[in-house]
Amino acid sequence: MWISEDCIGNFAIIFLSGVDTCATKSGNKDFMSSCNVRERLLDVAGPVFSEKGFEKATVREICQKADVNVASINYYFGDKEQLYLEVIRLAKQMGVSRAPLPEWTSDTSAEQKLRDWVTTLVRRMLGTGELSWSNHLIMREVLRPTKACEHLIQELFRPFVNIADSILQEILGEEIPEYRRMQCVFSIAAQCQFYRVSAGMVTLMLGQKEKAAHYNNDQLIEHILQFSLAAIKNLKQEFATSVMESSASLHGS
């Protein structure tokens, strides 16, 4: 309302004061540092929570890295946990946009879709780089769910699993019961997850050299896909023959 009069003069004030005028969230660092405290906290808290976990991450470290006072988290978010919940929401958005599923047309084969799905999951799980903190954080929630996990399941996991389920339905047909399909989805996801959660142990077991030689993302995707596709196709075949057999024994008796 105060804009209504003496408006022209105040534009300069708005622009220079830096209050709530941070139009772009990324890019220019000098401009960033003039953004408001709330934004700075959100930007900094993600990587810290990702690296340390909720418990071991300290408000003091976050505030120091955001270059704000220690009381700022409580002032803007209430407490540490509320900040964490906001960060998880941010991580979900970034995790999806970071490694999205490709667009499919009506004539994309089921196998290609499954390849895309596995590729996306591996990239999300094992991805490194600037935004990988979001995936690390989400993985923490999977391994040790907090209040935030329910939100992730509804908005992220269930939709993603449903896609895999429909692909498997395409391959396996309608006869195979839903829970068998879901077991297969879990078996595929399990393999992708393994190389993230057990990465430390795998490296210790294989040694750096061997791991670098045979366990990069592309090789893992290829192995997981080949391994899983063979298993799925066998399931279909075995189900077909078992139906035939029971049908035959029915007729025979």
Add this chain to the structure above:
Amino acid sequence: MWISEDCIGNFAIIFLSGVDTCATKSGNKDFMSSCNVRERLLDVAGPVFSEKGFEKATVREICQKADVNVASINYYFGDKEQLYLEVIRLAKQMGVSRAPLPEWTSDTSAEQKLRDWVTTLVRRMLGTGELSWSNHLIMREVLRPTKACEHLIQELFRPFVNIADSILQEILGEEIPEYRRMQCVFSIAAQCQFYRVSAGMVTLMLGQKEKAAHYNNDQLIEHILQFSLAAIKNLKQEFATSVMESSASLHGS
């Protein structure tokens, strides 16, 4: 050095004084409670570290449950970390003895061996009951290795993985390179591991009812085995045909 003289008389002292004389570690509770403080701490610390993790487990809780003074851990083990390392050693021994591999004879089939291996791994990972704390604790080390992990790898993981590797070699033959076999071993282990590390998320996704209906240990073992065996056999077959093809194209060109 003080043993060198007046040795005979001191045997009685050693034996009666209660130092290092706790012959049986399990069973009789009355005897247990008369054991020395060190033993009581070791007995109590395992479950606590398993449930809370090293960081969140407090010396005060451990000492309270062991019914000893808070200073006892520092007196007997130096500090909290030394106690933890001792507990990990204990966990390794108990983890193996809790769910051992069955004995195999020369005419045990490779498939049966693989079934036993998967069964053992699932039991160790998902086992519940009195001694399951040891497996929980070991899994914590896999997910977030500390100093103690190297010891576990040498004494526990590598031998166990080697067994699976030799079983797969039996099935696949000599032609398939070692790193492909290892990838398969990891894929199998990954599936077993998934239902432990993601148990919370799986339950949240499926709901208690569905999980209880289709995801008990026996059903999981059966699924993992069927899924993996199909994949392995396909690998063998594909490798054979690809060798034949390259041989044929070699002859053809």
Add this chain to the structure above:
DNA sequence: GTTGATTTTAAACGCTTGTTTAATACAATT
């Protein structure tokens, strides 16, 4: 310039952590 609300700050609070300490209790040896 003054006012009144909002934001920022340094300091302190209350609590928990692992560890240390100094006094005490105990049992074996002299």
Add this chain to the structure above:
DNA sequence: AATTGTATTAAACAAGCGTTTAAAATCAAC
């Protein structure tokens, strides 16, 4: 009985944590 070395205890310690507070600074509006 006195001594000696070990074991146990309650209390204190120092450091770190999340949070609160009350004063100071900032800024739009009059």
